[in-house]
Amino acid sequence: MDNVFDYEDIQLIPAKCIVNSRSECDTSVTLGGHTFKLPVVPANMQTIIDEKVAIQLAENGYFYIMHRFNPEQRADFIKDMHARGLIASISVGVKSEEYDFIETLEKDGLTPEFITIDIAHGHSNAVINMIQHIKKHLPQSFVIAGNVGTPEAVRELENAGADATKVGIGPGKVCITKIKTGFGTGGWQLAALRWCSKAATKPIIADGGIRTHGDIAKSVRFGASMVMIGSLFAGHEESPGETIEINGKLYKEYFGSASEFQKGERKNVEGKKLHVEHKGHLKDTLIEMEQDLQSSISYAGGTKLDAIRNVDYVIVKNSIFNGDKTY
Numbered sequence: 001m002d003n004v005f006d007y008e009d010i011q012l013i014p015a016k017c018i019v020n021s022r023s024e025c026d027t028s029v030t031l032g033g034h035t036f037k038l039p040v041v042p043a044n045m046q047t048i049i050d051e052k053v054a055i056q057l058a059e060n061g062y063f064y065i066m067h068r069f070n071p072e073q074r075a076d077f078i079k080d081m082h083a084r085g086l087i088a089s090i091s092v093g094v095k096s097e098e099y100d101f102i103e104t105l106e107k108d109g110l111t112p113e114f115i116t117i118d119i120a121h122g123h124s125n126a127v128i129n130m131i132q133h134i135k136k137h138l139p140q141s142f143v144i145a146g147n148v149g150t151p152e153a154v155r156e157l158e159n160a161g162a163d164a165t166k167v168g169i170g171p172g173k174v175c176i177t178k179i180k181t182g183f184g185t186g187g188w189q190l191a192a193l194r195w196c197s198k199a200a201t202k203p204i205i206a207d208g209g210i211r212t213h214g215d216i217a218k219s220v221r222f223g224a225s226m227v228m229i230g231s232l233f234a235g236h237e238e239s240p241g242e243t244i245e246i247n248g249k250l251y252k253e254y255f256g257s258a259s260e261f262q263k264g265e266r267k268n269v270e271g272k273k274l275h276v277e278h279k280g281h282l283k284d285t286l287i288e289m290e291q292d293l294q295s296s297i298s299y300a301g302g303t304k305l306d307a308i309r310n311v312d313y314v315i316v317k318n319s320i321f322n323g324d325k326t327y
């Protein structure tokens with residue numbers, strides 16, 4: 001593949017502004033028949049989202065995906081969200097008990113609006129079979145399948161019935177997949193996104209490697225309908241990660257879903273733990289993201305997100321670690 005680049009290697013080129021104020025720019029996006037304020041979803045990880053955060057996001061018009069690490073609580077979670085008049089958006093894995101879970105939801109008449117199949121290596125028969133199982137038993141649920149990093153994978157998951165695919169293998173801040181396996185899109189996530197989006201006929205969610213709000217606009221430019229973000233959402237007052245004090249300063253923990261801290265054992269570990277500086281309230285970050293993205297839209301010369309898709313860009317440098325330390 002030619003032209004390999006990542007977020008830090010690209011700058012978008014401004015086009016003539018057509019608004020008098022950035023507040024005229026509309027950052028909303030529609031996915032699965034629902035409209036959300038931002039094309040951004042906090043990562044479905046245990047130190048990023050819990051029930052309280054999910055409710056806060058849904059009540060305020062943001063997309064969310066609940067993680068799958070408290071499997072026995074998922075049915076009640078769906079009931080609770082629906083009782084509040086909110087969308088239910090859950091994650092599943094691919095092990096045999098997850099097949100039973102989907103059938104139980106059908107039997108109990110519980111249909112989450114969104115189901116995300118959350119697997120490290122999503123280009124697999126395990127994921128294809130799960131997509132088909134969900135589509136058979138819960139045909140009204142919008143299925144997001146991943147994670148993948150190639151056009152072939154996007155096509156296969158779409159053909160199996162996925163309504164959207166999630167792109168990103170190894171670019172995450174707490175990811176060590178690229179170090180431990182030698183594989184993935186770490187260091188060229190943005191180019192992988194462009195590659196995948198050329199093959200996609202359905203929405204793509206760019207997942208991992210976002211380090212600045214400008215990276216959201218870059219993701220949209222290279223084909224993302226939605227962007228999944230972990231590290232920028234870690235460290236808030238509302239973040240479920242434990243709060244700790246180091247030398248008088250407050251930090252919150254942020255660990256990988258494939259880390260020993262999530263798994264409870266050192267088997268197939270592909271994630272690590274970080275301590276992220278405490279950074280105030282989630283709502284303030286969401287507002288700042290919206291303002292920054294409104295500004296991006298104005299630089300793109302439009303009033304809606306779509307304007308960003310057509311801007312020119314330059315490649316300004318090349319570096320494989322996207323600003324992260326390797327360990």
Ligand SMILES: NC(=O)C1=CN([C@@H]2O[C@H](COP(=O)(O)OP(=O)(O)OC[C@H]3O[C@@H](n4cnc5c(N)ncnc54)[C@H](OP(=O)(O)O)[C@@H]3O)[C@@H](O)[C@H]2O)C=CC1
Binds near residue numbers: 119121169171256258
């Ligand atoms: N986006 C990313 O880059 C990555 C994300 N993660 C996150 O970590 C969490 C755990 O992921 P995951 O390990 O998939 O989930 P699970 O531990 O639930 O594994 C799911 C199933 O897939 C199998 N499996 C996992 N990896 C592979 C592989 N490389 N080849 C063949 N089979 C595989 C597992 O078997 P077995 O364990 O026996 O192999 C298991 O049966 C998820 O939330 C995932 O999103 C993890 C790594 C990379």
Ligand SMILES: Nc1nc2c(ncn2[C@@H]2O[C@H](COP(=O)(O)O)[C@@H](O)[C@H]2O)c(=O)[nH]1
Binds near residue numbers: 172230
């Ligand atoms: N390789 C691993 N990737 C992981 C793990 N846990 C989560 N993730 C992925 O990272 C993104 C978030 O990335 P960020 O750069 O925004 O912090 C998340 O959505 C997952 O796809 C893990 O243990 N190993």
